[in-house]
Amino acid sequence: MSVKNERQLLDNTKTPELRRARQILIELVNTAIESADPSSKMRSQVKIDGERLKIGTHEFDLSEVRRIIVVGGGKASGNMAEVLEEIFGDRVTGGVVNVPEGTASGYRTRKIKLVEAGHPLPTEAGVKGAEEMIDLASGLEPRDLVVCLLSGGGSALITLPAGGISLDELRETTQLLLKSGATIQEVNAVRKHLSEIKGGQLTKAAHPARVVALLVSDVVGDRLDTIASGPTYPDQTTFADALAVIEKYELMEKVPRNVLERLKLGTEGGIPETPKPGEKYFLNAIHQIIASNADAVGAAAAVGKSHGLNVSILTKTMQGEAREVGAHLAAIARDVVKAGKPLSRPALLISGGETTVTVKGGGMGGRNQELVLSAAIGISGLENATVASFSTDGIDGPTDAAGAVADSFTLERAGALKLDPALHLERNDSYNFFKGLGNLLTTGPTRTNVMDIAYLILI
Numbered sequence: 001m002s003v004k005n006e007r008q009l010l011d012n013t014k015t016p017e018l019r020r021a022r023q024i025l026i027e028l029v030n031t032a033i034e035s036a037d038p039s040s041k042m043r044s045q046v047k048i049d050g051e052r053l054k055i056g057t058h059e060f061d062l063s064e065v066r067r068i069i070v071v072g073g074g075k076a077s078g079n080m081a082e083v084l085e086e087i088f089g090d091r092v093t094g095g096v097v098n099v100p101e102g103t104a105s106g107y108r109t110r111k112i113k114l115v116e117a118g119h120p121l122p123t124e125a126g127v128k129g130a131e132e133m134i135d136l137a138s139g140l141e142p143r144d145l146v147v148c149l150l151s152g153g154g155s156a157l158i159t160l161p162a163g164g165i166s167l168d169e170l171r172e173t174t175q176l177l178l179k180s181g182a183t184i185q186e187v188n189a190v191r192k193h194l195s196e197i198k199g200g201q202l203t204k205a206a207h208p209a210r211v212v213a214l215l216v217s218d219v220v221g222d223r224l225d226t227i228a229s230g231p232t233y234p235d236q237t238t239f240a241d242a243l244a245v246i247e248k249y250e251l252m253e254k255v256p257r258n259v260l261e262r263l264k265l266g267t268e269g270g271i272p273e274t275p276k277p278g279e280k281y282f283l284n285a286i287h288q289i290i291a292s293n294a295d296a297v298g299a300a301a302a303v304g305k306s307h308g309l310n311v312s313i314l315t316k317t318m319q320g321e322a323r324e325v326g327a328h329l330a331a332i333a334r335d336v337v338k339a340g341k342p343l344s345r346p347a348l349l350i351s352g353g354e355t356t357v358t359v360k361g362g363g364m365g366g367r368n369q370e371l372v373l374s375a376a377i378g379i380s381g382l383e384n385a386t387v388a389s390f391s392t393d394g395i396d397g398p399t400d401a402a403g404a405v406a407d408s409f410t411l412e413r414a415g416a417l418k419l420d421p422a423l424h425l426e427r428n429d430s431y432n433f434f435k436g437l438g439n440l441l442t443t444g445p446t447r448t449n450v451m452d453i454a455y456l457i458l459i
Contacts, residue, residue, distance in 0.1 A: 021386040035299035070095030074151030122159035130160035140209035152218025152449030154228025180249035181358030199235035199274035235274035239266025304348035318353025330378020363429020366397025376406035393449035
């Protein structure tokens with residue numbers, strides 16, 4: 001069971017129909033998170049039969065392997081490391097994996113060291129862990145195997161600032177980017193060019209050893225160069241691309257001087273680029289996605305059908321400003337009610353992906369909470385409409401909630417409590433709006449991360 005405040009959510013509604021919708025929503029959330037569990041995914045896709053190692057469709061002869069080194073990081077990586085040791089046993093030589101602060105004690109590993117690092121802003125511990133990864137990967141031979149475990153959150157957790165860039169300068173730049181509304185691809189383009197491990201540089205360090213990356217995808221389109229900023233995958237972005245992101249979001253006068261100078265020097269050819277597609281380092285590297293947003297969306301669709309709902313998967317590439325996406329979902333809800341389009345009631349509409357928030361106010365919230373607040377305004381008074389959006393890692397922005405739930409009567413209840421939805425939206429203060437209503441969706445950390453899912457139910 002992932003949703004911790006089920007009783008509160010069920011009690012904070014007005015009609016039997018809306019209560020039923022919330023019961024289904026809770027089941028949808030629990031099922032989606034369970035479907036992306038890295039433990040079961042690892043066991044189903046990583047197997048050893050005698051001396052044959054099978055990873056997805058790939059096979060290796062372990063009798064030809066001299067050493068097995070495990071590295072990586074992310075919100076699901078502790079889980080992945082624990083299961084990998086279970087599967088490989090004493091074949092593992094050693095390893096270092098960076099996990100979120102406060103989580104290492106929840107896993108049992110003997111050969112793989114778990115380093116607690118910071119997220120969403122990097123910490124010194126994460127830097128030390130990344131340094132150890134590079135040290136382990138360096139000096140290997142062709143008969144050695146590096147297994148890299150990557151998942152969402154890895155960009156912050158695996159941090160190794162490039163020469164001339166301090167951790168504080170990297171943190172400041174990251175914070176500015178996260179508040180700017182930049183997409184994850186844009187943020188990572190900058191991160192890669194301020195790093196000595198991201199953007200394929202881990203695989204470069206491990207050359208000529210074989211590299212196998214196992215990934216839990218938290219990015220739209222499952223882009224291998226974007227998950228955890230692609231430490232094992234060739235980087236298609238350039239210093240010029242990174243500098244263009246800084247310009248696009250008007251951060252030229254805000255980022256630290258050393259950051260700007262490095263990016264400018266890189267565009268002039270004064271610093272070597274990150275490893276690119278076709279370079280020799282990647283000839284002996286394979287990548288296997290073991291879990292993604294598509295798994296969670298598909299599992300949720302099956303739950304909806306089991307409840308007799310007409311199900312439509314609107315998109316698996318949900319992107320854009322959270323408040324705009326929320327308004328768009330509300331418009332779709334009205335089309336379903338008024339015209340039976342794109343399908344008739346009872347209906348479940350599912351969107352998977354990840355939105356962004358351009359922070360302009362001083363409130364507290366996350367992209368999922370802001371999406372739901374915007375949608376709540378649009379579905380107010382609409383018959384038997386319920387909307388929810390949540391992050392599958394259980395952490396929505398700098399809050400203790402995974403997301404939020406709203407329905408046809410949410411604004412009516414808000415009015416009685418003197419909560420102004422428009423004002424809270426303007427202030428980016430969705431957390432306090434839904435906290436006051438008891439409509440936050442709380443799961444706690446889920447040990448996985450396959451982006452976000454938004455549900456719209458019309459009974």
